[in-house]
Structures are given as C-alpha cells and as structure tokens.
Amino acid sequence: EIVMTQSPATLSVSPGERATLSCRASQSVSSNLAWYQQKPGQAPRLIYGASTRATGIPARFSGSGSGTEFTLTISSLQSEDFAVYYCQQYNNWPPKFGQGTKVEIK
Amino acid sequence: EVQLVESGGGLIQPGGSLRLSCAASGLTVSSNYLSWVRQAPGKGLEWVSVIYRGGDIHYADSVRGRFTISRDNSKNTLYLQMSSLRAEDTAVYYCAKHSDSGSYYFDFWGQGTLVTVSS
Numbered sequence: 302e303i304v305m306t307q308s309p310a311t312l313s314v315s316p317g318e319r320a321t322l323s324c325r326a327s328q329s330v331s332s333n334l335a336w337y338q339q340k341p342g343q344a345p346r347l348i349y350g351a352s353t354r355a356t357g358i359p360a361r362f363s364g365s366g367s368g369t370e371f372t373l374t375i376s377s378l379q380s381e382d383f384a385v386y387y388c389q390q391y392n393n394w395p396p397k398f399g400q401g402t403k404v405e406i407k
Numbered sequence: 408e409v410q411l412v413e414s415g416g417g418l419i420q421p422g423g424s425l426r427l428s429c430a431a432s433g434l435t436v437s438s439n440y441l442s443w444v445r446q447a448p449g450k451g452l453e454w455v456s457v458i459y460r461g462g463d464i465h466y467a468d469s470v471r472g473r474f475t476i477s478r479d480n481s482k483n484t485l486y487l488q489m490s491s492l493r494a495e496d497t498a499v500y501y502c503a504k505h506s507d508s509g510s511y512y513f514d515f516w517g518q519g520t521l522v523t524v525s526s
Contacts, residue, residue, distance in 0.1 A: 331508070332416040334512075335512035337452075337513075340454070343518075344501055344516035344517060344518055344519055345501075345513075345516055346516070347512065347513060347514045350506055350510070350514065351457065351506065351512070353508065355514060373516055387451065387452055389452070389512060391510055391511035392514050395465075395467055395468075396454045396511040397454075397514075398451050398452040398453070398454075400451045400453070401451050402465075
C-alpha cells in the first residue's frame with residue numbers, strides 16, 4: 302500500500318501570508334492526487350481533483366506536482382482558510398489519505 | 408443540488424451490529440460510484456467501501472467480512488451494514504460521491520454520522 306506523508310503537521314501563518322503544504326507519496330501516483338479542506342465539525346470538502354480546482358474554490362488555491370511530490374499553495378490566507386488539509390492518492394488501490402496539515406492562525 | 412444525509416450512528420457494544428444509511432438527493436445512487444469513508448476521533452480519513460454504478464463492491468482490508476455495503480435504488484439510499492464491531496471502528500462515517508469520471512476522489516460528502524463502539 303502507498304503511504305502518504307504530509308508536512309508540516311501544523312503550519313502557523315498570518316492572514317494575508319502564503320501557505321505551502323507538502324504531500325509525499327511512497328511511490329509514484331502520477332497526477333492522481335486530490336486535496337481536501339476540513340473545518341472543525343464539518344465534512345471534508347474537495348479542493349483539488351484531477352489537477353483541477355473544484356467548483357467554487359477560489360483561485361488563491363493552487364496545486365502542483367506529480368509522481369511522489371505534491372504541493373498545495375494558498376497564496377494569501379483568508380480567515381476562512383484556517384482548517385486541516387488532507388491529500389489523497391487515487392492512482393493505486395486502496396485510496397489512501399495523508400495524516401493532514403493543520404493551518405492555524407499565527 | 409447534491410445532498411447526502413447519513414443516519415443510523417450511535418453507541419453500540421463491541422461485537423454488535425449497526426446499519427448506517429445515506430439518503431441522497433440531487434443525484435441517483437444507481438448512476439454513481441459511492442463510498443463510505445470514516446474518521447476516528449481526532450484522526451485522519453480512511454476509505455472503507457465502495458459500490459460502483461454497475462454494482463461491483465470493494466472493501467478495505469480492515470472491514471472486509473464484517474461490513475456490507477448496499478443500496479436501495481427505489482429509496483435512493485446507500486447503506487453500510489456493520490457487524491462484529493470493534494472499538495477501533497469508532498469513527499464518524501461519511502458517505503461520499505466519487506467524481507463523475509469514476510475516479511477515486513470524492514467531490515461531495517455527507518455531514519457524517521458518529522459510531523461509538525464501547526461497553
């Protein structure tokens with residue numbers, strides 16, 4: 302099974318600053334990686350899938366990478382962006398999620 | 408608008424059984440790939456099971472032989488029958504719709520239902 306590793310576990314960022322989240326796969330997953338946002342008490346929400354921003358996701362979110370190294374960048378953090386972010390590979394069976402990166406207010 | 412509404416969670420003793428439901432609106436369960444994904448308290452996400460539009464079914468190793476996924480097309484509802492429950496099955500269970508291409512990422516999620524396995 303593929304292991305997904307996210308770093309850092311917690312990212313402290315001031316509003317308006319850039320946030321860079323990393324996700325690494327233990328073997329290549331091609332471009333088959335998704336990103337989700339989860340706020341406390343809520344279900345996850347798709348941010349990126351099939352290398353495309355999901356419907357309604359603002360352009361300040363951008364995803365990049367392929368193979369084993371991936372990055373989610375939030376260009377200018379807004380108050381509503383403070384949350385936990387999960388990556389998920391869907392190239393190999395079974396689908397696997399990373400352990401999450403919490404983006405908190407600095 | 409797509410909506411997925413889970414129900415059926417609760418407190419259950421180890422070894423017990425429980426059936427979760429996921430009522431869908433804005434989509435037809437028989438025309439979509441639908442999965443159950445769970446999240447233990449304070450932990451990450453774990454995929455549990457999928458039912459394809461054609462009816463094929465798959466399970467995670469951790470639940471195979473104990474959980475059964477099914478759907479009722481007339482009620483437009485997805486189910487997860489859970490038996491031989493263990494403490495480690497304690498989690499919020501979400502039903503989730505796969506992307507329209509059938510890829511294994513999830514573009515709509517329900518709000519989840521909490522299952523607590525404890526004596």
